[in-house]
Amino acid sequence: MIRFSFLAFGFVLAAGSAYAQCNSNPPYPTTCYLADPTYDPERRGNYVPPTCSALGTGYDSQIKAAFDCAHPRVQQDLRKLSAIFVLPQNYPVGAGKSFGMWENPTNQHVAGRSYIFLSQNAFGKSLSRAESETQNAVLAATGNSLRVQYQVVPDAGALGLLSVMAHEAAHAKWYRDGVARASCYVNRIRPFWTGVPNRKWVEFADDAGSDHAPASGTRHPKRGLNEGQLHSLYPRFASVFAAISPEEDFVETYKLIALAPTRLTTFQMTTPTGASSNIKSLMTTGRLKTKIDCVLGLL
16 A cells, blocks of 8 residues: 655755754664665565665664654654655656555565655755645645645754654555544544545545535535635644545644644744634644544554
């Protein structure tokens, strides 16, 4: 099982940049450079697992710094990954994008390992930049001209990379752990949706026919959103990306937990008129908190 997520171009290796002050907490997941640029994650017959080669210390230290900043339960979940790979610059599958994968034992005839693959574009970005780019790409993919800006204090590259790692790890977990069948997901997150698509490949911002249930009180981004409607998503969803599909609803909630924004001074999203949604505050009450409690229970 595999999925892709958007990452904008403009890579800068920021080995010397300031990270959030997070305590070292080994053991760390295995980190690798993908040795075989012809590795095909979609292959079913004669599937060959990815192979590791040595990863440069600049990448390795940034991945560890991001891991150290994750919520402790997310750290435990990240340790279940067989490896975290950094992709070659010209890797042909979903060029310029990161993805998470679970090897399906049924049709790939392997042990069901899970991995995340990080594009080099994921490194060297603050959390505010990473989140702004991602959510704006979702809006663009749905044909919406609205653009948002995230404000984060302290704003560090470790958290920007963590946001990508957590998103992709959550996609691997979705398949590996059968999240859609978990009772809390069925009872607390599934009611927001008219149905849960059954698919093996998740393209960026692809809703696969998903729509919000009437009881959600929200409008799906594909139906067009004005600023007020966009802000109305945030008390119920972790982000506009979360409002795309039931999978992304889980994945973006997981990512929000990973970032542990309660330790941040500021974590909010602002639209062009200056209106803002205080995500740090919204995640502590109401429907979004109900989702967070559910996902925490699955970690």
